[in-house]
Every structure is written in structure tokens, then in C-alpha cells.
Amino acid sequence: MPVYKAPVEDFLFLVLDVFPLERHSNLPGFADMTSGTLKMILAEASKLAEEAFVPSNPVGDQEGCTWHPDGSVTTPNGFKEAYEDYTSGGWMGLSASVDFGRQGLPATLNAVMQEFLCSANLALSMHFGLTQGAIAVVLARGTQEQKKIFVPKMVEGAWTGTMNLTEPHCGTDLGLLKTKAVPNGDGSYAISGTKIFISAGEHDMAENIVHLVLARIEGAPAGTKGISLFVAPKFIVNDDGSVGERNGVSCGSIEHKMGIHGNATCVVNYDGAKGWLIGQENRGLNAMFVMMNEARLAAGVAGLSQSEVAYQNAVACAKDRLQGRSLTGAKFPDKPADPIIVHPDVRRTLLSIKAFNEAARALVVWTALKSDIAHRSSDEAERQSADDHMGLMTPVVKGVLTDLGFANAVKAQQMFGGHGYIEEWGMSQFVRDARITQIYEGANGIQAMDLVGRKLGKDGGRAIMGFFNEVGAFCQENAGDDTLKGFIAPLQEGLSHLQQATMWFMQNAMAKPDNAGAGATDFMHLFGLVAMGYMWAKMAKVAHSKKQQGNGVAEKMDAKLLTGRFFMERLMPETASRLACIQAGSDTIMEMPTHLF
């Protein structure tokens, strides 16, 4: 049975020392982010993850969800109870506005929560993961009445939310979508069409499901400019807010997938279902992007979550599995063999995962904090700069944390030898579950194109220039700090590679967009390395100063510094080869005739 212990201490290091939330006490909801409060919240969150979510994770993988001929779906044993623990703890509304009777705490804490719960049970977490995004959409674009009807129920977790975009013939290219909406004359629309890949599109864990669905109003323009967003609940809501008659929306089947078996991926059929317009006609994609951006950050966190839980199990195995002897002589001569953690190649593998996990976690906290600032600050300049950061970093967090999250789950599985391939050991599940994070919420190639094609040049490159300035200034300020010697030089080199790549795009991709496409994925990963390298440099600085305090944390801070040094020595060198690939351009790639692939 796999183990999992929520990385509470590491998160506390981030929210207390590296990005102290207390410093933002002027923001709504940040008033009481003291060490005591944060420790209490994280302790409760870790308890929920470890005790309520972990046990049903392998169960969900083995049992899967069951679709019944009446269109209902049963979730695996234990899921319902775990979800009740989640909602009764008030976790869904953790960061929801106090207008809805909730705590209004920082969304940053939600990101922490997401990592814990996804590590513990990704398939289960996906049942309600999109609900927060659905809440955000209704709050941002819905009418007062829609907010009143749907938000409180979703905030309390009594109803869950879904996101209905994909159709059998279109995923990435939503301009092709065919689902149609015909006005009923009473303000509602009759929605007809088929949506696929709808996560938690049907289940037995909540009394209603709030489908947010993209459709084309009769007579709307073709392409993406004719798409509107509707809310179409599974059960029509009565005037008193209670659940009424069944709507014309049903689950036609569920998919047989590589992983996340515990989450029903549904074909959802709309058969004249009643729906209500959210936001303006034909502005549906724009409205959906409120949800999409939340979902993309959450996908990145999900990628990290599988890397973390797989890592913890790999460490346990490496300490436990006795095979062979250390290259420098037996370390445990009294045992029949040494544990494999004595081997440099095993340590290198484990450290490469650990060094990523801790940097990725910092990147998530940094970005989530920017999201709080963008939504809550009263200072317009601060809001804008935070929003720039969010836009720029969303595809990086989604693409890089899921690509490396998956790769790390595979590396962790490898530590088990043949046992890693046997389902009972649980490592296969982490790999299979992690795999979806690279695909959903926009496949990673799309993230790379979003970054390079949209985010880089936006507002004259304001966001990327802001990033360059911040990292550059940090390097300059700390260039003379001997304790950061192993950090600043590689970070500066990585930054220079990133700047050269950006410059190369400016010079070569304006006239020839294929050069941008050909380098997009390498650029995204180059960016991810530099962003994580910056996180390590910041963490190293804090770790050094904490060490001076000598309050019993020296050993842990030394481990931080070693892990960071490993990142600089072993992961940062890749920035050079990423740059070389980008600068190779698109000629060879585009020259190959299609029929000769």
C-alpha cells in the first residue's frame, strides 16, 4: 500500500519564509496569516488528505466508476465518504468570498490544498476540482440571480461543477463545435449536442451537477466568435432553490482510460436541455477562460502532486530494498546487502525529483499569490503586474509541471525494479494517473503555443520584460553574496539563454511564424527551468538566513541548500540545449513532405 505524508513543512517554509503571506495583510482575507493560523490550517488539510483521501486511491483505480443503463454513475467505494469529509470541513469554500458566508482565505492556500488532495487521490479530487473554477465563472460573468442560485450550493459542495467544451470532432479547435442552443422564449435555451471527455460529468456524490456548456446560438457566426456559454444543471432548480425536475442532459457512457479510473470521463448528451446564458452572447469562450486558467494552474499542481507522492514511495523503497553493495564498500555489513539508496545513480534519480518538486511547489505558491494579488489588491499597478505574471506563468506551470511530473513518476517507478510494473505496488497508478495531466485542460503543445504565440508579445512584451527584470535584479543584488555562489551564476546563465531565445523569436518569428511553432515546446521548458532556478535561488537565500538564526532548523536548511545545488548542477545545464534547439528554427521541420513522414 503506497504511503503519503503531506509536505506541510515545505509549504510552511514557502508561505512563512519565502513568500510570507503576512506581508500582504492589507489584502482581504490575508489579515490572519500568522504562523499559528497557517500551521493549523495545513495540519487539518494534511489530515484530510492522509486519512480520508489516501485509502480509497487504489480502490478507485481497481474498481473504477460504474455506468448504469439508466445513465447513472456509481463512484468507487469510499469516494462519497471522503468527499463528505471534504465538504463538511468547509474546504470547498476556503477562499470563496465572505459574501457567500465563507472564510475568504487566500487562494494560495487552495493551491496547497490541491497538491495535498491530488497526491492523496487524484481521481477523487477531480470530482470537485472544477467546481472552484465553475464558481469563479459564475461570479465573474453570471447575473445576480445566477450567482444566488448556483454559487452558495457549489461553495458548500452540495453541487459540483463541470466544464463542457470538447465534442467528438473537436477539442483544441473549439471553433468547430456544433452543440446548438435555441431560445425557448422564456429567457432559457434548449441545448442539443454531444460533449465528450467531461470529467465527473455524472456521479453519485452530489445532489446536483452544474454543467457549464459551450454551444452555438442558432444563427450565430461560425468559428470561435459564435460560441456562447450556458449553465445547464442536471436538475432544474426550483424557485426556492431546491432541486426540481431532471433536465434533458444525461451521461451516455463513460470512457475506459489509461488512468484516473476513479473519475468518470463522460459522454454527456444534451437533448434539448434547458440552459441559461452566462455573460454575453457569442462571448462564451472568453467567459470560459476564467475557468480554463484556474483549471490549467490546477493541472500543473496535479502534475506536481503525482511527482511528490511517487517520490515519497520511491524514497521509502530505496531505503528498504536491499540489493548489492555501495561502490565504496559495504555500508551495512551486517545486512545481506546495502539498501539501494547508497548508490549514486539512485540518489541522483531521487534528487532530480526532489529538486523539481520543491522548486515547482515554490512556483505554484508564487503564482497563486499573484492570483490573490491580481484579484484582491486595491493598487492598480500591483494588480496589473500580478495579472501579467499569471498570464505568462499559467502555460508554464501547466506544461512544465505536468511534463516533468509525469517523467518523475516514471523515474520513481523505476526505483522498484520489476515490482514497479506490478499494479499491487501502486507505482503504476501514479504513472498512469499523472499521464492525463499532460493532456487535459489543453495539451502541452497548446500551452507552449499559448506562451510563445500569445503571452510573449502581449502588451508589447510587458509580462516577460517584468520577469527578466525581476530575475536580473535578483542576480545583480546577490552577485556578491558568497553563500549564493553556486546559485547565481547558473541562474544568470539560464536567464541569458532565455533572453537569447526570446530575442531570437523577435528577430525570426515575426516574419516566419513557423519558427515560433518549432521552438515553442523548447521555449516553454527553458522558461520553466529558469523560473524554477529563480525559485531555488530565492529559497537558498532564505535558507542561509534561517540557518544563521540557529533555531534548530540548520540541518533541514542544509538539505534545502544541497537540493538546490543539485538543481543548479544537474537540471539547469539543459537550458543550453533548449536554446540550441530553438535556434535551429523550422526549416528542416517544414521541408519534410507530409507523405514521407
Place this chain on the structure above:
Amino acid sequence: MPVYKAPVEDFLFLVLDVFPLERHSNLPGFADMTSGTLKMILAEASKLAEEAFVPSNPVGDQEGCTWHPDGSVTTPNGFKEAYEDYTSGGWMGLSASVDFGRQGLPATLNAVMQEFLCSANLALSMHFGLTQGAIAVVLARGTQEQKKIFVPKMVEGAWTGTMNLTEPHCGTDLGLLKTKAVPNGDGSYAISGTKIFISAGEHDMAENIVHLVLARIEGAPAGTKGISLFVAPKFIVNDDGSVGERNGVSCGSIEHKMGIHGNATCVVNYDGAKGWLIGQENRGLNAMFVMMNEARLAAGVAGLSQSEVAYQNAVACAKDRLQGRSLTGAKFPDKPADPIIVHPDVRRTLLSIKAFNEAARALVVWTALKSDIAHRSSDEAERQSADDHMGLMTPVVKGVLTDLGFANAVKAQQMFGGHGYIEEWGMSQFVRDARITQIYEGANGIQAMDLVGRKLGKDGGRAIMGFFNEVGAFCQENAGDDTLKGFIAPLQEGLSHLQQATMWFMQNAMAKPDNAGAGATDFMHLFGLVAMGYMWAKMAKVAHSKKQQGNGVAEKMDAKLLTGRFFMERLMPETASRLACIQAGSDTIMEMPTHLF
């Protein structure tokens, strides 16, 4: 339903043009390796793969093998029939010696065969894949009588062979093994113990199963120096060669695995089973390595095979899937969207797989040909040099072709978007099946250690110096060839990185072996890149000269050259970062206290 077409043309390019088998007509079995013969053999082989093996591949994944309480195992629907097609075609004995009534054709052709059959159906191919290794062991170390009893039956495929090494507490570290052998007094031994992870340890496709099993003779020394090799058939063989009474060996259960569901991975219980010593007492590991080396090369081919079949399906999808428009304007304005193959990032992904596949295939043919030379040449110097090559390249082929084979199957799956995650599309199976190749026959970390710890320094580094000399000479000879401009410079740079890495080990790992361990995996991959880069340079030279012949192959040769250029531009840059990682050494890695991982 996934597609597969055996890459016959690409193999013909290799065995006719790049490494012309005809040039070795002095070797036994190579007399008739003309274009006509080779085309005929490959056409037949491809037919077997495409028609007999492909259809039951998804069936095997879905049905799996079934273990019955009497210890018998039923294989999936269609496996038996496909295996009959294989044996009745005489394929098992393709390269077996004419002493056993077979064709004695080059083992190189076996490697081709392996790729075809593993692409078509890896789980099925693994049922008999080890039989050729078992034949090799019995031929190399068995008595005349053992050869007479076991070899002809295995050559005709009536009996299959297995390799029994792993036990519940030991895989990599065979010194720990406990299975014991007690002399029966009649020349046979009573073998008792439990072996795990035995591929095709029980099945219903052959009338007997020849288990080659490692065990410790009572009173033998501890560790690896007390291990002997035995043959213990499922059924005792009567004096007339017919199958007699059941031996005390049985399948206790089969594993529930991530992939290769169609192959039974067995727990095999030896309960005083009758076994006969093969080779000398306590020299079992040495004897087993005859089989192990064959199995490692075959594992590399299996990795490549999944990359190839996944690639073919990804190309079909990329040509077929309509999403979005080309960055340079609609390419198919009459269709609702362009096929995704217009996008540079999709082409980059596909080319990165294709460029690997063709180089890896060349590396396999080159190495298999060396194996033929090592076994068949009458020239001792030639045999030695070929054997050097084999020893050096075996861990590289195993480790690199399986790591990249798996990574490529994942990339190919990504082309399908959400559909790639749905089992019915078949891409998940390629990923799950490919995963085992990184683990079995010695996990890839072990391959890296074998390369760096054993093979590099062997015979004063004779093998690696031979490789450096050959590649260096090629670069020098062709430095002035303008048509090879994009090939020689990156190859030379990669070679220089590899030489620097080797030098670094010489200077830093002798006194401090942890430096070798810490850099082993990076070194293996650096080596793989240079070896594949060399293959591309050789292929490019041949492609240019074939183009001059103008015999209607110009377009295909241009595609070769483009693919090779892609490899040089996009895959070779990684050699620099691999070198940097190696040179980072082991200090940081070893300094981390175990309890702080």
C-alpha cells in the same frame, strides 16, 4: 484499431546499402545475402507480423492471460494460432546452426524479425523471445546430450525456453539467491525454491517449457560465486526424446501488470524439481550471461519496436485529425480545419521519433552484424574487435533504446489529445507495454553501471578506444565533404563531449568510484546520442551517393537526409548538457543525509 506496416524498405536500406551483408559473404550463412533473397525474407517476415501478429495485440491487452487453480495458464485468443504461423514458417531457427537442420542465416536478420514482431505484438513475441537465448546457452555450455535433447525441439519452436533468475528478495543482486539444488545421485539435482517475474513461465502454446534456472548447490560458497545453472523442463524428457512425466515445477500465480498483459509473468515454484547442471558447478552466472546479453539486445529492439509502431499511428492521426489552422494560413481551406501535421510542433514531435527510430534501427543492425562476425568469423582479430563492440554496445542499446522507445511512445500518444488516453485507441497499450523494456533484463540504471563500471575500462579501454577511432576517422575522412556539412560538425562535437566525459571518469572516478556512479546514466545517454549521430552520418553519406544514382529513390533519400539533419539539429545538442551533468560529479549527491531525502 492501431495500424502497423513493417519498415521493410528502411531495413533494406541498412542491409543492402549502409551495412551490406553481401560484403561478408565469407561468413557462414552469409553466402546468399543478395538483394533478391533479402527482399524475399523481409517480405515474408513483414507478412507474418502484419497479418498474423497484429490482430491479437489489442486482444491480448484486454483479455490478458488466465491462471487456473491447477497451475495452467491460458493465453489470449489468437496467440496460439499466431505462434503456429511463426513456428511453421521456420522463423525460430532462422539463424540456428545448420547442424540442427536449419538455415543458419545471419543473426542480423533475427534482429530485423524481432523488431517487426515486437511492434506487431510485444506480449506474444515475449512468449518465445527468450527461446533463442536458451538455445544459445545450451549450445554454448551444454553437454552433447543436452544439446541433442533440447536444441532441436526449441529450434522448431515445439518447446519454448525461459530464464529463471529473480527471486522475491533479489533481482539485480543475484548473490542473494536462495533456490537450492541437491544432488539426486543419478547425475540430476532436486531443485527447490521460488522464482518470480518469469516471462512465459507457463502457457499453452508449446508442448514443453525448458526452464533455465539459477540455483545454489548444497554447500556452495555464498554470493555470486556459488551459483550454478540448471535445465529443468516442465515435462521430463523420455529417452526417445518424447515428453514424459510432469516435473516438480509449477506456476503458483501470475502478476497483474501495467502492460504486456498477454504475457504471463509467473511465480514459478520448484518443489524438488529434477534439473541437470549446465556447464560447470558455480559458474552459472557466467553461463547465464550468454543468454542475458542476447536478451538485453532484444530488449533494446523491443523498446525501438514500440517507438516505431506508436510513431506510425501518430503519423496517421496527425494526417487525419483536423484541428485549427496552419500558422501561415489555411492549408486546406476547403476542409473545416487543417490536419494537425501542418503545425511545426507536431512535425517536430514526429520527426524526433522518426529520427530516433531510423538511427536506433541502424545501431541494432550494426551491432547484430558485429554479433554475427564475433560468432562466425575465422579471423581472430576481426572476432575480437566485433566482440569488443558487442560488449560495449549491449548496455547502450538496451538502456538508450528502451528509455527513448518509451519516451517516444508517450510523445506519439500525445498527438491524439484526449483520445490517446482512451484504451480503445491503442496508444495507451504501446506506452504501457514499452514501459517494461526499461525494467526487465537489468533495469537501465544497471545497464549504465555495466557500461561505466565494467565495459569502459575492460582490456585497458580497448573497446571504447576502437569506437573513438572509428568515429574520429569517419569525421576526418569526410570533413571536406560539403554534402555532409550539417552532419560531421555536430558529430565531431558530440564525440568530443563523449571523449571529455570518458577522460573525466579516468581522472576522477578511479580514486572515487561514486563519481562514476553519479555520471553513469548521463554517460550512457551521451554515448547513445553519439552512436546514433554516427549512424546518421553514415546513412547520410550513403543517401547522398544513392541520390546521385538517380534510380527513382531521390525523394526517399531526401527524406533520409532531412530526418538526419533534424537529428543533428535537435537531438545532438543534448550531448553538451549530459557532459555538464557528468562533470558535476558526486559530491552534492553523496552529501545529502539519507534521512533528509
